[in-house]
Amino acid sequence: MTLSHSTIKKGFIISGLMNMSVLIFSRLFTNNTITEFDPNVMSSFGLLMINIWGLAYISVAKKYALVPWLVAVFAIEKLIYGYVWIQWLLNNDISKVYKEDVMAGMFYSVYGINDLLFCIFFLIIFLKVIKK
Template identity: 65%
Template sequence: MTIPHKTITKGFIISGVMNTSVLFFSRLFTNTTINAYDPSVMSNFGLLMILVWGLAYIAVAKKHHEVKWLIAVFAIEKFIYGCVWANWMLTNSVSEVFSKDKMAGVFYSIYGINDWIFFIFFFYVFITLSKKK
C-alpha cells in the first residue's frame, strides 16, 4: 500500500495541529491540573516543547521526502511519548484528573493515543522513504 505524497503532507500537518492543540487543553499554559498530574513531562516547559515538535512537523510537511532521518527522529519521539503515556495510564487515575478539570482529563485520555497513531504514521513514512532509491 502506497500513500500519495499529498496525503502524507496532510498527515504531517494534522500531526502538527494535534500537537498545537496543547495550547487549547492547557488554556495557553494556565491549566495547572495538567502540570500537577505529571510534572516531569507535562510542566509548562514540557507543554511548550510539545508545541515546538508540532511546529517542526508542519515545517517539514511539504519536504518530508528530503529528511528521511528526521522522520525517524519524529517516530522515536512519538514512541517515547506513547510509552510514557501508557505507563502513566497504568499508574494513575484519569477519572481523578477528570474530577479536577475536564480539559485536563480529556488531554490525558487522548494524548497517548495520538502519539501512538503518529508513531505508526512517521515510522511508515520513514520505512517508505528508506525503500526508495
Template identity: 60%
Template structure:
C-alpha cells in the first residue's frame, strides 16, 4: 500500500492537534476532575506531556521520513496510552466523571480511541518507511 507524503504529513499535524485539545479538556490545566480520576497518568504534568508529544508529532510532519525510529517510538507511545485507557475504561465508570464535569467525561470517553487510531497511523507510517527505499 502506498501512502502519499502529503497524507502522512497531514496525519502528523492532525495527531499533534488532537493532543493539543488537552488544553481545552483540561481547561488550560485547571480541570482537577481529570487528575482526580487518574492522578498517576493524568496529572497536570502528564497532561503537559501529552501536549509536548503533540508538538513533537507536528515538528516532524514534513521530515518524518528522516526519523523513522522516532516514528517507531510514537508507535510505542500511542500503544501505551491506548492500553492504559483500555484498562481505565474496563475498571472505571466514565459516567462518574461526566457527573462531575462534562469536559473531563468527554476526555476520558475519547482519549484512548484517539490513541488507538494514531497507533495504527504511526504503525502504518513506520512500516511504510521500512518498505520505502532511501528512507533514513
C-alpha cells in the first residue's frame, strides 16, 4: 500500500479535526453529560487535552517524516483511548447516555472507533517513515 505525502498530510489534519470535534459534541465544553458518564477520562480538562492532541497532529502534518517517534507516541495515545473506550462500553449502558443527551450518546458511540482507526493510521505512517 502506497500512501502519498499529500494523503498522509490530509490524514494528520483529519485526525486533528476529529479530535477538535469534541468542541461540537461538548457544545464548547458546556455539555456536562459527557463528563458525567466518564469523569476520569472525559473531564473538562480531559476534553481540553483531546483538543490539544488534535492541534499536535495538525502541527506535524507537513513534517511527520522528521518526527517518527512522535508519530509512534500518537499511535500509542490513540491505542490507549481506544482501549479505554472498549472498557467503558463493556461497563456502561450507552442507552442511558442517549436518554440524557443525544450528542453525548453520539460521542460515546464513535470516539473509540475513531481512535482505533487513527491508531492504525499513525502506526502505518511510523513504520513507513522508519523504514526509509
